[in-house]
Amino acid sequence: MNRQRLNTLLTKNESIKLDFKERLSLKTEWEKKELAKDVSAIANSKGGRGYIIFGIEDKTKKVVGIEPVEYQEEQIQQIISQRCDPPVTIKFDTVDYDGKTVGVLTIYKSSQKPHQILQSGSFYLRRGSTTDIARREEIASMLQDSGLLQYETIPLYNIGVDQLNTGIIVKYLEKSGLKVEYERFESLYPLLEGLGILSREEDSGKYCPTIGGLLVFGYRPQLFLTHTGIKVINGKDNNKQYFYGDITSMLDEIEEYFKNLITHPEYPLAELSEAIANAAVHRDYFSYGREIVIYISSDYIEISNPGALYHRYDIYELLNENNPYRRNNWLYHRLLVLDEKKRFLKTGSSLKRIKNSFSRFGKVKFISNEERNLFKVILPGGFKTIC
Template structure:
């Protein structure tokens, strides 16, 4: 038995599989199998072998041979399929296509195990999305009405940040920025950057920020849903985290040095990355920024973009939303596409107060862990001026202004919201103050029995 016979014997013995398909004759399903292999990882179609692995044979004369490539001309786009003619069978060697998805006259097909299946409408859409053939940012937004929804203020701010003169015609600029369709309607990128209300037009594109008490998702101390344009959402999310995390003041020179729990560069890059590279086709999730006592988690829908392997993470860049990335780059929110992850790692390494972890299983998450996790027991001392001193200041403030908010107290005494919350809780437990009414419309009261 020569090598060719051994090869055929091994193929027949193994049977059909993900990369092997047997066809007894050249029928209309032949091109469907080729289409499925092209959309998958390639494979071989054997003409002249039955499903059960019996070599039936086919004609191999010139007339029959020409019918094989002729039948493949219906593939769109065209694909170079190598045809190998043997004594009594023909092999179509199908490469993995580089221009997926491929279609034949009967639709789109994909390899599923040892079978080929025709894709339905939703599967076709999902496949196009996966391969980057449909980009959310470029799609026309059917809800957006340019006259009513376009935000001139956001547009002027963008032009200022990008260093673009406002003397140029507005619609011409928007077309050059790829934010409107040919007929002058806002696409999704235009809505994200220049709409007055993205909550109505793209309600899954808001950024949700939450502050928890402790280290678990149980007690919420503060929550904000940011619904402005993409630039303001980024800025507001960054401010939310900075307001609820701590800064250590180090004085070794004439000027004091501020050392935040999380390096500003790393925090900024992580939030921009979450907003820029999220999967906007996922309408069931938002970008989520969560602040705990011991960590900050920033997560977004969508794992690694199609075409980026886990082993390439951090060393190779594939933009899921290249138009959004380009627009953010114009205003210097992105320094250089593909450098964000390394900038986060470098900033954390230099800071030495935090560590960082990345997760991309279904969703993408950046987790900053604080070097010295702050427990509720010693929170007051850790926050800077000592528990007793902070409590005294808060008591004095409440005495003169009972309706003051936690946020206002935070600004007055330069203490994080979390620190204010801890001290207020401590004062209530000690019977020194009580809350009258709701958090929004109520007020504080210093208890008279307490010898203030």
């Protein structure tokens, strides 16, 4: 850390990745716990590396300094390692700033989220400029992003197998090259359990759908998972239309909706459909409070889905990635087999293909908002020009 970089950080406001503290004191157990809590919260929050800067007045950002040799990096690392699981990688520097010593604790971008505080068992993250306890769905989302939890295979014990469309299931099995011979559909349950479509409760032996099974093969998943539909808002008359059903059916219906709506002969409908399909397969399904929203304005079409980019990527990296990490890999592979329109079979970077296809209409914008856990694709062309 040098003075120039420190100057840049001091011009910024506190955020999910930046915290200012007036003092650095680690004399009591409470102070050590608070530091570990703040470090784990920054490590758990979305985005790149973060910083805690010591010797700065919180409100005014006036440089007051700390004692220059009071703490060493090894001591701080030990305090954090003993209280965080898995340990968080940090670096501690001191910078001379107008005759005063400023301490800069760098918290590196973590691929091992979520980090837990051992003494309390709690998980923390940043909300704006404050440290807060992570909610259940936020912890689950971090576990999924780290590959420790597969959302799609979570069982839905309170829902019966009769909520699944057996016709779609048989079609999937046949297209997968699996021999399907049965007198009673129930005889397929062990196979469907192995595929992650069903789950079996150990005590009762009763079968039930998994979340992924319901999303891909269910008659009406939104009756039970209300956040999984897609809403289209036409800004011209503020008309709202909701799409329900299994993922493939929703994508087919939305594609038909836009075919009837858009009259411009050269507008890239295939890439618009691809952007919507991406939202459906890559959204954060642990975010229960929001569905996918497609807004048609006078000048653009905005596709917004819960789920900022995974911790592994920024927008530029994803634009140039031909084999990206997928948040919902189980869903992706089932849809790959079922989707007769082959929306998921295209090679290369999907975002780059979408960006290039719209070049004659204007600039495509990709926005990943970590604080709101949202990803947006904004496509040029609204109801003024293409409808």
